[in-house]
Amino acid sequence: MTSVHPFLTDAHESFRQQARRFVEREIAPHIERWEKDEQLPRELHRKAAEAGLLQIGFPEAYGGVEVPDLFYAIILTEELARAGSGGVIASLMSHGIGTPPIVHAGTHEQKQRFVAPVLAGEKIAALAITEPSGGSDVANLKTRAERDGDHYIVNGSKTFITSGIRADFITTAVRTGGPGMGGVSLLVIEGDTPGLSRSPLKKMGWWCSDTATLYFDQCRVPVAHRIGAENAGFMAIMMNFNQERIMLAAQAWAFAQVCHDEALAYARIRETFGKPLIRNQVIRHKLADMRMRIDAVKAHLDLLAWRVSNKQMPVAEVCLLKNHATTMLEWVANEAMQILGGAGYLQGSKVERIYRETKVLTIGGGSQEVMKDLAARQLGY
Numbered sequence: 151m152t153s154v155h156p157f158l159t160d161a162h163e164s165f166r167q168q169a170r171r172f173v174e175r176e177i178a179p180h181i182e183r184w185e186k187d188e189q190l191p192r193e194l195h196r197k198a199a200e201a202g203l204l205q206i207g208f209p210e211a212y213g214g215v216e217v218p219d220l221f222y223a224i225i226l227t228e229e230l231a232r233a234g235s236g237g238v239i240a241s242l243m244s245h246g247i248g249t250p251p252i253v254h255a256g257t258h259e260q261k262q263r264f265v266a267p268v269l270a271g272e273k274i275a276a277l278a279i280t281e282p283s284g285g286s287d288v289a290n291l292k293t294r295a296e297r298d299g300d301h302y303i304v305n306g307s308k309t310f311i312t313s314g315i316r317a318d319f320i321t322t323a324v325r326t327g328g329p330g331m332g333g334v335s336l337l338v339i340e341g342d343t344p345g346l347s348r349s350p351l352k353k354m355g356w357w358c359s360d361t362a363t364l365y366f367d368q369c370r371v372p373v374a375h376r377i378g379a380e381n382a383g384f385m386a387i388m389m390n391f392n393q394e395r396i397m398l399a400a401q402a403w404a405f406a407q408v409c410h411d412e413a414l415a416y417a418r419i420r421e422t423f424g425k426p427l428i429r430n431q432v433i434r435h436k437l438a439d440m441r442m443r444i445d446a447v448k449a450h451l452d453l454l455a456w457r458v459s460n461k462q463m464p465v466a467e468v469c470l471l472k473n474h475a476t477t478m479l480e481w482v483a484n485e486a487m488q489i490l491g492g493a494g495y496l497q498g499s500k501v502e503r504i505y506r507e508t509k510v511l512t513i514g515g516g517s518q519e520v521m522k523d524l525a526a527r528q529l530g531y
Contacts (some may be wrong), residue, residue, distance in 0.1 A: 157221055157456055165206075165222055169229035172201045177233045182498060184358035188350075190241050192274070192316065198242060199271030209253060212261050213269040219459035220393070224400045224451070231404035234500030236507040237359035239401060244313035244359075247394050248275035248321045251336055251386045255378035264319050264338050276317035278308040278339075278364055279387060288323060288387055289331040293366060295324035297373070302326070302337060304345075304369040310514075314362025315348050317341055322366075327381040336383035338375045345369040355507030391516065395468050396455060398515045399475035403447045405504045406479045409486035410440045412501050416490050433489060440482050447475045466528035469521040476511040476518065483508050 155162075176197050184190055198204045206222050208214025217223075223246075230239045245268045252264050267273040281291055293306025304324060314320070320339045327333030339346065345367040353361055378386055414437055417428040427433050450471050457464055483505045487494045494501045512518045 155452075157219070157452055158225075162221055162225060166225045166229060168201065169203060169226050170232070172198065172203060173229050173233055176201075177230070177235075177238060181233055181235050181238070181358070185235070185237070185503075186357075188357050189316065189360045190238065190358055194242060195274060196271035199269065204243075204245065204271055205269045208249070208265070208269055209261075212253075212266040214265075220396065220455040221452075221459070223397060224455060227397060227400045228404040228407070231401065231408055234405075234408055234503055235358060236401065236405065236504070236510070237356035240312050240356050241316075241359035244277070244317070245269070245275040246397065247390060248277040248313075248317070248319065250390050250393070251277075251321055251383075252338065252377055254389060255336070255382075255386045260338070260375075260377065268319065273318040274313055274316050275319045275321065276311055276313040277390075278311050278314070278320050278322040280308060280310045282307060282309050282363070288334065288384065290329070291323055291325060291334065293322070293324050295326050295335065295337060295371070297326070298370075300373050301370045302373060302376070304337065304339065304366040304371055307363060307365045309363040310351070311362050311364055312359055314364055315350055315360040320364070321377070323383060323387060331384040333381055334383040334387070335380050336377040336386055337371050338377060339366070339369060339371050340375075343369050343371065353510075355503070355510060392458065392463060392465060392468050394515050395472045395521075396451070396458060398511055399447070399451055399468075399471045400455075402472075402475035402479040402508075402511050403444065403451055405507075406440070406444045406447070406475075406482040409479075409483050409501055409504055410437065410444060412499070413437065413440070413486040413489040416493065420493075427489065436485050436489060440485055443478045443482060447471075447478050450474055466525040469516070469525040469528070472515065473512075473518050473521050473525075476508070479504075479511060480508045 202215060203226060205213060205215040206226055207217055210216050249265055249268055252260055268275045279288060283292055284290060295302035295304045318341045322337050322339045324335055324337055325333050326335040346369050347365045348362045351361045417433050418426055420427045454464060454467055454471050486501045487505050490501055
């Protein structure tokens with residue numbers, strides 16, 4: 151089972167088969183029901199943990215499966231994407247953004263309490279940074295946490311929070327000091343904290359991923375739930391963004407691949423004017439252009455995944471990768487929709503769902519415009 155990929159080994163390919171079996175058995179048959187319900191069953195988290203999927207890339211000491219590179223996570227994303235739902239990835243894997251700050255900056259006791267149960271599929275984690283007044287401008291967040299003895303009193307709100315309705319542990323960025331990046335801390339706020347209320351949000355896509363606005367009204371949070379030193383949360387958040395953006399690019403590439411495959415299969419069986427669609431040069435050229443753009447992003451993604459796996463931090467390049475991948479997906483999904491025609495416009499097809507979900511990837515994790523500006527500044531422009 152030797153891989154032809156320069157960065158992948160037989161171990162990677164074995165993990166791919168493990169993930170593919172799980173998706174075919176536990177996810178693909180249920181997508182339409184979960185989309186209608188606008189949430190995933192909590193049981194799916196436990197099943198994913200039993201299959202060894204939730205733990206990839208996390209420390210073994212807390213139930214994780216330590217791996218040598220990011221390609222395991224990219225493979226998992228690719229296989230989850232085969233089901234054709236970004237909402238499944240966003241919600242099932244929300245611990246991928248909610249838990250790393252605790253792993254990076256938390257104490258042993260905090261990791262035992264807030265990481266281990268999540269990796270076991272017993273609890274759900276979320277990350278709460280974005281506020282109604284701003285998203286990527288983390289240094290100017292307004293949610294306030296005032297010290298009161300052994301507790302913080304938290305007031306404010308967060309919005310667009312993935313898994314915000316179901317989350318048991320919410321890694322929350324709060325202001326504990328003065329203005330700017332030097333006054334930001336991270337607190338883990340438990341879902342049953344008095345004063346915390348949640349309001350579900352209706353969305354264009356990602357229907358089966360619950361998304362919420364969170365309101366904190368005099369929430370008492372133990373100081374023991376603070377991750378890292380007071381007023382030192384900004385860097386923990388920034389460290390998380392690099393990997394989050396790579397994984398958003400991986401999602402975009404994986405969903406573009408699904409769109410291409412769906413369009414190719416349809417073009418081979420759909421007949422117009424007495425011949426299959428694929429016999430038309432214009433359709434073959436569309437598919438070839440899709441393939442070209444998809445493969446260009448994959449080469450870009452693989453190179454940066456290798457660099458980050460080797461402890462490099464190419465911030466500008468990762469920003470540009472995210473924009474490269476997400477704008478490519480928008481183009482490919484549009485071409486796939488055009489090839490499928492009316493069949494693609496009907497709800498229930500993978501292409502229709504992906505087409506609706508493309509836009510969130512150019513916004514989440516740093517908007518396209520913010521990514522360009524950050525990359526330009528990092529490059530000294």
